[in-house]
Amino acid sequence: MTSVPEMRPFAESLPMALLQAREVAMRYFRPLLAEHDLTEQQWRVLRALTSADDALDAGELAARTLLLAPSLSRILAHLDERGFVTRTIDPTDQRRTLVELSPLGAKQVAQIAPESERLYAEIEAVFGDGELHALLESLHQFARKADPDPS
Amino acid sequence: MTSVPEMRPFAESLPMALLQAREVAMRYFRPLLAEHDLTEQQWRVLRALTSADDALDAGELAARTLLLAPSLSRILAHLDERGFVTRTIDPTDQRRTLVELSPLGAKQVAQIAPESERLYAEIEAVFGDGELHALLESLHQFARKADPDPS
DNA sequence: TGGAGGAAGTTAACATGTGTAGTAAATTTC
DNA sequence: GAAATTTACTACACATGTTAACTTCCTCCA
Numbered sequence: 299m300t301s302v303p304e305m306r307p308f309a310e311s312l313p314m315a316l317l318q319a320r321e322v323a324m325r326y327f328r329p330l331l332a333e334h335d336l337t338e339q340q341w342r343v344l345r346a347l348t349s350a351d352d353a354l355d356a357g358e359l360a361a362r363t364l365l366l367a368p369s370l371s372r373i374l375a376h377l378d379e380r381g382f383v384t385r386t387i388d389p390t391d392q393r394r395t396l397v398e399l400s401p402l403g404a405k406q407v408a409q410i411a412p413e414s415e416r417l418y419a420e421i422e423a424v425f426g427d428g429e430l431h432a433l434l435e436s437l438h439q440f441a442r443k444a445d446p447d448p449s
Numbered sequence: 450m451t452s453v454p455e456m457r458p459f460a461e462s463l464p465m466a467l468l469q470a471r472e473v474a475m476r477y478f479r480p481l482l483a484e485h486d487l488t489e490q491q492w493r494v495l496r497a498l499t500s501a502d503d504a505l506d507a508g509e510l511a512a513r514t515l516l517l518a519p520s521l522s523r524i525l526a527h528l529d530e531r532g533f534v535t536r537t538i539d540p541t542d543q544r545r546t547l548v549e550l551s552p553l554g555a556k557q558v559a560q561i562a563p564e565s566e567r568l569y570a571e572i573e574a575v576f577g578d579g580e581l582h583a584l585l586e587s588l589h590q591f592a593r594k595a596d597p598d599p600s
Numbered sequence: 601t602g603g604a605g606g607a608a609g610t611t612a613a614c615a616t617g618t619g620t621a622g623t624a625a626a627t628t629t630c
Numbered sequence: 631g632a633a634a635t636t637t638a639c640t641a642c643a644c645a646t647g648t649t650a651a652c653t654t655c656c657t658c659c660a
Contacts, residue, residue, distance in 0.1 A: 305562050308500035309513065312572065312581070313478070314493075315588040316471040317515055322596045323464050328618095337618090337645065342465075349459035356609065362460065364468050369646055371610055376645085393608045393655050411456050421463065425595045430463070433591060436584045437466040444576045445473045488648090490616065508638060520617060522640065527615085544625050544638050607656075617646070628635065 326417045334410055339365060339373055341410075344382060344399065348407050353398040355388060382406055477568045485561055490516060490524055492561075495533060495550065499558050504549040506539060533557055 308314060324338065331341050342363040347354065354362070360370045374397060377383045382403030388394035399407070422430050459465060475489065482492050493514040498505065505513070511521045525548060528534045533554030539545035550558070573581050 305496075305499070305566060306569065308493075308496045310585065310589075311496075311569075312585060313471060313474050314515070315585050315592070316467055316474065318592045319588045320464060320467040320471065321515055322592050323467060325596070327464070332619090339646065342459075345456075345459045345462075348456070357607095364465070364472055366647065366649095367609065368611080368648075372646075375610095391608085391656070395609065415456060418457070418462075421595055425591055429587070429590070433584075433587045434461065434463060434466055436580070436587060437470045438461075439580070440576055440584060441466070441469045441473050444572055445476070488615070506638085516616090517618065518639065519619085519641080523616075542626070542637095544636095546639070601659100604659095605657085607654100609652105609654085611652075612650085614649095615647080618644090620642085622641075623639085624637100625639100626635100626637075629633085630631100 323421065326421060327414065330410065330413055330417065334406065336406075336410075337373075339363070339369065340377060343370070343373055343377060344403060344407050347383065347397065347399040348404070353386075353396040355394040355396055357394070359397055377403070474572065477572060478565065481561065481564050481568065485557065487557075487561075488524075490514070490520065491528060494521070494524055494528060495554060495558050498534065498548065498550040499555070504537075504547040506545040506547055508545075510548055528554070 328338075331338060336344070342365070343359065346359060346362045350362070356367065356370060356374070359365075360367050363370065365373065374383060374385060378385055382400055384398050384400050386396050386398070388396050425433075479489075482489060487495070493516070494510065497510060497513045501513070507518065507521060507525070510516075511518050514521065516524070525534060525536060529536055532551055535549050535551050537547050537549070539547050576584075
């Protein structure tokens, strides 16, 4: 009989709790994104570019969207095909690719944003405004303090 | 000029905060899993079976690991090949597949568990024991209260 | 100054995630 | 008791996660 040493209950582990919470949150947004034929990751890219309000190089964009470079590369190819972003080589450093939201891409974001905000407000309402902000603060603090490699 | 309506800053959104926090947490465990040639998802399955301490049907296992049935199906095929789990048809309900941790699988878990617990303790130490428990409690509460479809 | 070493990005290969459709066994319904 | 429904799993298609290899370009220093 191979007995397993004491481990905390699976369902109560931090990684599972985070995954479960994210799953719950994303259930609000998935139908909206599906309506507009956007994956979660594609939306993250459009969102990050909107928030940056300027061109970003691929590395910076990867960091902000928490995507790996190879994934981002493919995603950008798709978004470029659909006309939502433009890619240009940085003239000051030709290794870098500058990514910018196109007018069509901005239009797409503008079309989705209101409904997205409505869903976010729904989450706030259900969970409680104060609780949500406390959770966010706790998450940010965790990311700051626990990051083993704050690159 | 297509102006985008007010949206909360991308980096402060709940889905990104959850993703970022999970990313930070997983950075502790990935090297350990890689050493043992296990993906995150495979480990979730082994962990869930260990925690259950009994055979689970595929549906229940999918629910507990937050995996979709098609993903779980493939993962189980791989774990079966490696001899970590066994799959048998439930004699009392032949629709169901019962999944059980094999002795070899249990041995594998037993080999990883101590180091995993050590890493978990490291996170507790860095972030603070109280803060971590508060965060976990908040995450569980969010999952309970905000789930739009508590199946 | 030019070549070694490093950095940025892409491509490739394989596994998993996600959604849709299909299949088989059990259950329900009439 | 047979058709319709339910339940669980499987098959397939496409997108992403992950690692490694490769290309091109930049930096730096002997």
